[in-house]
Amino acid sequence: MSQKQEENPAEETGEEKQDTQEKEGILPERAEEAKLKAKYPSLGQKPGGSDFLMKRLQKGVWGIISYCLEPQRVLGMRPTEQKYFDSGDYNMAKAKMKNKQLPSAGPDKNLVTGDHIPTPQDLPQRKSSLVTSKLAG
Amino acid sequence: MFLKFSLRSVFYGAGGGNDIQWCFSQVKGAVDDDVAEADIISTVEFNHSGELLATGDKGGRVVIFQQEQENKIQSHSRGEYNVYSTFQSHEPEFDYLKSLEIEEKINKIRWLPQKNAAQFLLSTNDKTIKLWKISERDKRPEGYNLKEEDGRYRDPTTVTTLRVPVFRPMDLMVEASPRRIFANAHTYHINSISINSDYETYLSADDLRINLWHLEITDRSFNIVDIKPANMEELTEVITAAEFHPNSCNTFVYSSSKGTIRLCDMRASALCDRHSKLFEEPEDPSNRSFFSEIISSISDVKFSHSGRYMMTRDYLSVKIWDLNMENRPVETYQVHEYLRSKLCSLYENDCIFDKFECCWNGSDSVVMTGSYNNFFRMFDRNTKRDITLEASRENNKPRTVLKPRKVCASGKRKKDEISVDSLDFNKKILHTAWHPKENIIAVATTNNLYIFQDKVN
Numbered sequence: 282m283s284q285k286q287e288e289n290p291a292e293e294t295g296e297e298k299q300d301t302q303e304k305e306g307i308l309p310e311r312a313e314e315a316k317l318k319a320k321y322p323s324l325g326q327k328p329g330g331s332d333f334l335m336k337r338l339q340k341g342v343w344g345i346i347s348y349c350l351e352p353q354r355v356l357g358m359r360p361t362e363q364k365y366f367d368s369g370d371y372n373m374a375k376a377k378m379k380n381k382q383l384p385s386a387g388p389d390k391n392l393v394t395g396d397h398i399p400t401p402q403d404l405p406q407r408k409s410s411l412v413t414s415k416l417a418g
Numbered sequence: 419m420f421l422k423f424s425l426r427s428v429f430y431g432a433g434g435g436n437d438i439q440w441c442f443s444q445v446k447g448a449v450d451d452d453v454a455e456a457d458i459i460s461t462v463e464f465n466h467s468g469e470l471l472a473t474g475d476k477g478g479r480v481v482i483f484q485q486e487q488e489n490k491i492q493s494h495s496r497g498e499y500n501v502y503s504t505f506q507s508h509e510p511e512f513d514y515l516k517s518l519e520i521e522e523k524i525n526k527i528r529w530l531p532q533k534n535a536a537q538f539l540l541s542t543n544d545k546t547i548k549l550w551k552i553s554e555r556d557k558r559p560e561g562y563n564l565k566e567e568d569g570r571y572r573d574p575t576t577v578t579t580l581r582v583p584v585f586r587p588m589d590l591m592v593e594a595s596p597r598r599i600f601a602n603a604h605t606y607h608i609n610s611i612s613i614n615s616d617y618e619t620y621l622s623a624d625d626l627r628i629n630l631w632h633l634e635i636t637d638r639s640f641n642i643v644d645i646k647p648a649n650m651e652e653l654t655e656v657i658t659a660a661e662f663h664p665n666s667c668n669t670f671v672y673s674s675s676k677g678t679i680r681l682c683d684m685r686a687s688a689l690c691d692r693h694s695k696l697f698e699e700p701e702d703p704s705n706r707s708f709f710s711e712i713i714s715s716i717s718d719v720k721f722s723h724s725g726r727y728m729m730t731r732d733y734l735s736v737k738i739w740d741l742n743m744e745n746r747p748v749e750t751y752q753v754h755e756y757l758r759s760k761l762c763s764l765y766e767n768d769c770i771f772d773k774f775e776c777c778w779n780g781s782d783s784v785v786m787t788g789s790y791n792n793f794f795r796m797f798d799r800n801t802k803r804d805i806t807l808e809a810s811r812e813n814n815k816p817r818t819v820l821k822p823r824k825v826c827a828s829g830k831r832k833k834d835e836i837s838v839d840s841l842d843f844n845k846k847i848l849h850t851a852w853h854p855k856e857n858i859i860a861v862a863t864t865n866n867l868y869i870f871q872d873k874v875n
Contacts, residue, residue, distance in 0.1 A: 309759035310707040316762040317708060368512050371519060415448040415457050416473060416481045416867055417504040 369398070438857055439819045439873040440807060444498055446483070447866035449811070459862040461849055465529040465537065468853040471499055471860055472539060473867055474524025478508040480541055480594075482552065496858060496871055503552050505594040508543040520545050526611050528620070530633075538597070540620065544607040547622055549598035549633060557585040603629050603639045610660045616667040623660035623672060630684075642690050643672060643682065658716050658773075665725045669694075673730060677714030679739065697728075697739050699746045709761045709770070717773035722782040723854075729785055731776040734758065736787050736797065751797040751804065754789050756827035756838045769843050777852045788847025791836065792863050793823055809847060809861045809868040819873060 365371040448457065456477025463472050471483040484502035511520040522543055530538040536553040561583040564572055606624035613620045621642070622629050628643035643660075647653055655676040663669035668684045680693035701710065713733040721728045727748075730737050734755060737747035753774075757764060764770040769790075776787040788794045789806075797804045806823040813820055826835040849862040857872035 308705060308707070310705070310709055310761060313759060313761040314707040314709065317765060320762075320766075365517050365519065367517055368514055371512050371517075412456070412477075414473075414475060414477070414479045414481050414504055415865070416446045416459075416475075417501045418448070 437801075440857075440859075440870045441817050441819050441873050442813050442868070443496075443816060443858070443871045444869040445811060445814065445866055446481075446869075453865045457865040459849060459865060459867060460523050460525060461527050462851045462860050462862045462867065463527045463529060463539075464851050464853050464860065465539075466531045466854060468855050468858070470502065470529070470537060471851070471869075472527045472529070473860075473862065474507065474527050474541060476521070476523040478506055478510070478522030478524060478543065480505055480507045480524060480527065480539075480550070496856060496874065499869055503592040503594050505550070507541045507548060507550065508546065511545075513545075525608060528611050528613050530613060531617060533617075540611050540613065542608050542611050542622065545601065545604055547600040547608070547611055547631075548596050549600070550594050551597045552592060552594045555591045555593060556587060556589075558588045559583045560586050598633065598636050600631055600636050600639065603631075609658060612661045612670065614662045614667050615665055619667075621660055621662060621670060623657050625656040628657065628660055628670075628672060628690075640688070642684065642688070644689065644691060659719045661719055661721055661728075663725055664721050664723060671719055671721070671728060673716035673719040675715040676711060677716055677732060679716065679719060679728070679730060681741065695741070695744050697744050697747075699737070709765065712765070712770055713761070718775040720776060720778060722778050723780065724782055727782065729776055729778065731774050731787055733770060733772075733774075736776055736785055738785070738799070749799060751785070751795075753787055753795055754825070756825055757790075759828075760838065764843070767843065769846075772846055772848065774846075774848050775850065777850055779852045779857070780855050786850050786852060786859065788850055788861070790843050790846050791841040792845040792847055793825075794847045794850060794861055807870075809863050809866070811866075817873065820870065 365374065447459075454477075456475060456479070458476040459473055460476055461472075461474040464470070465472070469485050471485075473481050473483075475481075481504045482502045483499035485499050486497040488497035507524055508522040510522045512518075513520055520543065524541050524543060526540075526542050528540045530540070532538075536551050539550050539552070541548055541550060560567065561581050563577055563580055563583075564574060566572060600622070604622065604624045604627070606626050608622055608624050610623040611620060612623075618634075619630055619632050622631065622639075623643075626644065626646040627641055629639040630642045631639045643657070645655070645657065655674045655678075658673050658675055660670060660672035663671070669681065670684070671679050671681045673679045677698070679697040681695040681697070682690035683694045684690060686692070686694060701714075716730045716732050718731040719728060726741060728739050728741065730739065730747075731753075734757060735753055736751045738749035738751075740748045761770060774788050776785060778785055783800055784796055784798050786794060786796045792809045793806050794809065795804060795806050806825070807820045808823050824832075824835045825841070826832065826837050828838075831837050845863060847861055847863060851860045853859065859870050861868045861870065
């Protein structure tokens with residue numbers, strides 16, 4: 282909004298300027314929208330379009346196919362999850378995560394999978410006896 | 419002659435949300451700040467009598483609490499909730515066909531009304547619904563002829579006399595066993611399950627489809643709503659929640675990511691793609707922004723107990739709809755309007771996609787929903803007053819009345835107010851539940867369950 286004012290200082294009369302400011306006051310959403318567009322200029326007009334898709338899609342072999350299977354992500358309704366090449370890949374990633382002992386949050390979005398073919402030694406041991414919920418403690 | 423009545427009943431009889439003084443009762447869960455992902459609570463639900471309270475978590479576990487029967491004569495508060503049963507409901511799976519992990523997170527739990535000594539509940543993750551039977555065992559058979567007490571078999575040739583085994587009392591054991599597994603009916607992630615008032619059928623809803631099941635039949639389910647477009651490029655909205663009407667077994671509603679609610683009548687046709695009613699509040703096009711659609715997405719829909727109204731929760735507000743009026747809600751309550759000027763950062767940290775639930779009290783006079791910073795809000799529909807409370811271990815003495823909280827949107831912050839910028843967006847209350855008959859509420863923070871009660875004198 283301020284950028285607009287700098288570009289056209291001569292054209293904007295005092296009244297118009299007050300209108301813009303009022304509009305910003307009435308519509309904080311619009312101000313927020315402008316902020317977002319300033320940070321991500323390539324962002325499409327509204328969610329649901331392919332531009333929006335690009336932001337939400339995880340890079341991965343199955344990226345394009347997965348968007349058909351995850352409608353909430355197509356519409357930008359859900360943050361993306363990690364994709365795996367196959368079950369060996371999945372188990373390797375689980376083993377890696379276990380060793381890293383990540384605190385809270387979700388799976389590591391930068392986790393690289395498929396970097397080598399898994400062998401039985403690499404895979405995690407059979408799941409140990411299940412931990413009881415701390416709510417029951 | 420004067421009619422004597424208690425002054426207290428004038429104020430508390432209406433059951434208003436703000437005439438109630440909420441007190442801390444219990445908190446369950448670990449104290450430490452380092453939250454293991456499995457411990458994140460994902461659903462909370464009272465059963466029909468309120469005696470049992472179930473929670474589900476991201477680790478696929480269900481914990482059920484039971485209210486202890488209080489001594490009514492000398493009680494100063496209602497009975498406490500103690501652990502009754504806990505079991506692993508769902509396990510993580512890997513979908514080999516799609517190379518995707520299926521999370522074990524319990525999305526929803528719904529109780530069946532009690533028909534016999536056992537309790538039944540439905541629990542679901544993204545793909546599979548399970549019917550669990552929770553039963554009590556307080557007797558065991560003893561005195562077998564061919565088995566020792568420890569279970570070892572006796573040599574039949576050593577048996578010289580016969581006796582009749584008898585049942586003897588034992589310590590109460592609560593067992594949970596899966597009675598039905600309803601699988602392979604959903605391509606997309608299940609977001610809702612709802613038991614029909616006929617108590618024989620239930621629906622399950624994913625992003626694009628809703629299926630109708632019979633509780634006894636696991637190998638078949640009927641598709642009753644399908645909004646998948648022929649070409650996925652044309653996809654513009656998804657189903658976000660669905661619920662059966664509490665009294666009319668032919669009626670259900672489903673909400674969408676575009677902020678609409680459709681009411682369907684199963685008598686009209688087998689496939690309810692054409693709605694009977696469409697509830698939508700008209701939007702002023704000049705107010706439209708990039709965020710409009712995202713924040714209008716309905717994260718929860720709940721019928722009132724009476725069945726006359728339904729409540730929807732979108733990102734910033736709670737709306738009450740009269741089923742007889744489709745063109746706008748009859749009541750709108752702002753949950754945290756101060757977040758409207760923070761939408762950019764809430765989009766960047768994904769908080770704008772948080773799915774808050776909402777609930778009614780037993781008499782449909784007060785509604786409740788969660789917010790950030792471990793705040794939760796209640797709106798009294800009669801007095802039109804609202805209150806913000808906090809679920810925090812700092813107010814942990816039983817029977818201490820919770821102090822109302824206030825968020826300062828802008829400008830000068832008063833004492834005891836919290837500014838919007840100090841709010842902790844990682845502390846979200848997405849799941850709350852209200853006892854069906856009493857003023858007891860269960861509020862789930864990330865990994866703790868708080869139980870609050872109204873002050874009993």
